[in-house]
Amino acid sequence: MAVGTIEHLAMLRALELARRGPAGINPQVGAVFLSPEGEVLAEGWHRGAGTPHAEIDALVRIAPDAAHGSTAVVTLEPCNHRGRTGPCAQALIDAGVARVVYALDDPGELSGGGADRLRAAGVDVVAGLAADEAALLVGPWLTATRLGRPEVTVKWAQSLDGRAAAHDGSSKWLTGPEARADVHRRRAEAAAILVGTGTLLADDPSLTARRGEVLYEHQPMPVVMGHRPVPSDAAVWRHPVSPAIYATHDVSAVLTDLHDRGVHSVFVEGGPTVASAFLAAGVVDRMLVYIAPLLVGGSRMALTDIGVGSLAQAQRLTVRERVVLGDDMLWVAQRDVGAQHEGGSS
Known part of the structure; x- marks a missing residue:
């Protein structure tokens, strides 16, 4: 399914939210959840090492079961590993999210692969929306992770x-x-x-x-x-x-x-x-x-x-x-x- 105007606007908002987080050992990430009708259900961003990732920060603001069938718009591919926090990809699956739109692939050997996990669970996944803008935001983190x-x-x-x-x-x-x-x-x-x-x-x-x-x-x-x-x-x-x-x-x-x-x-x-x-x-x-x-x-x-x-x-x-x-x-x-x-x- 093609990306719509509402999702594009949600991504721009997610990038704005991401900038609120600290630049450091972790990337700055923002997330916006949309209802099936395109209404904003919740927003979140990563607030620093050891705190909930942007997706989880938004999910906890949604009433139980309200995320079912929703779309998660995220600036970075949902993570696929358990560090100080659990894998966001699995959290989205457990919440019943139907669609995930993200900007950048996660280049980490351990944290990457969230998109494949989501697709395997039947979630519709779209990658690359506003990728250039997201890369400008987390460019140093991308370089450090890759090299x-x-x-x-x-x-x-x-x-x-x-x-x-x-x-x-x-x-x-x-x-x-x-x-x-x-x-x-x-x-x-x-x-x-x-x-x-x-x-x-x-x-x-x-x-x-x-x-x-x-x-x-x-x-x-x-x-x-x-x-x-x-x-x-x-x-x-x-x-x-x-x-x-x-x-x-x-x-x-x-x-x-x-x-x-x-x-x-x-x-x-x-x-x-x-x-x-x-x-x-x-x-x-x-x-x-x-x-x-x-x-x-x-x-x-x-x-x-x-x-x-x-x-x-x-x-x-x-x-x-x-x-x-x-x-x-x-x-x-x-x-x-x-x-x-x-x-x-x-």
């Missing part, structure tokens, strides 16, 4: 001729206020923000996300990697979230540990050495390159060695966005899908 590591965004600012700083090392402020405000907004969307000890010792950054002088409600976990010790009076120790310090240059080890901590997205904002290390490791999902209309010259390039020995080995990119920010330009890019598959690690 077993956080989604990685590497950001750097450079002059038009590719320099991150002048000959004397000065780089503040390379870009203008509009670009800096955009960086802080994007920091606030990440679970963690990472720099190397070189940047920390040179700039003593706070690693907070700010709107002017006011902190965003959500603050990314500050992460520092490198062998040099972090001074006891460094600004990072005054961050609202306790920092994670890694005395290593092993990118994979850091990402693995952050994934184990439930971190699904990392905003890498170190200097050229750290940015280049992540690019060389092949674990970068997105690049944010802020380009200022300046000519600086000198040797302080925005990137160093990323493992490219010839033009044939260059990392081919797909540009997703070009954004004008005052006098500056932001390029949002990712590695070509074919290149990612060939590299095998991103």
Whole structure:
């Protein structure tokens, strides 16, 4: 059966509800239940690890037997495993739900497969409604679930001729206020923000996300990697979230540990050495390159060695966005899908 207008509107509402839940170790999920006549019976969303999933959060608001013959509109495929909560697919079957419309397949090895379980029980299942919108909402969680590591965004600012700083090392402020405000907004969307000890010792950054002088409600976990010790009076120790310090240059080890901590997205904002290390490791999902209309010259390039020995080995990119920010330009890019598959690690 085709998806109707009422179900489409219900999915948009489910996505709106999903955004109320916390972004973290679990995906943000929303659900809307419709009666056979198309009336809204109940709404729900996932409120965090260990709490009822969105479907159950909605079901408990429906009178006994009232869900029989209903349609469940959910932003993610109902789960098919028992963790801290039971399988939602079975709960929908037990409630007598006749139809399930969802946006995204669950990529988890254990949690996926709910749609097959529903179909086997005779439930009409439709997948893919508003999938693009749902993927934007839970993109980092999807990446982390699929790859077993956080989604990685590497950001750097450079002059038009590719320099991150002048000959004397000065780089503040390379870009203008509009670009800096955009960086802080994007920091606030990440679970963690990472720099190397070189940047920390040179700039003593706070690693907070700010709107002017006011902190965003959500603050990314500050992460520092490198062998040099972090001074006891460094600004990072005054961050609202306790920092994670890694005395290593092993990118994979850091990402693995952050994934184990439930971190699904990392905003890498170190200097050229750290940015280049992540690019060389092949674990970068997105690049944010802020380009200022300046000519600086000198040797302080925005990137160093990323493992490219010839033009044939260059990392081919797909540009997703070009954004004008005052006098500056932001390029949002990712590695070509074919290149990612060939590299095998991103």
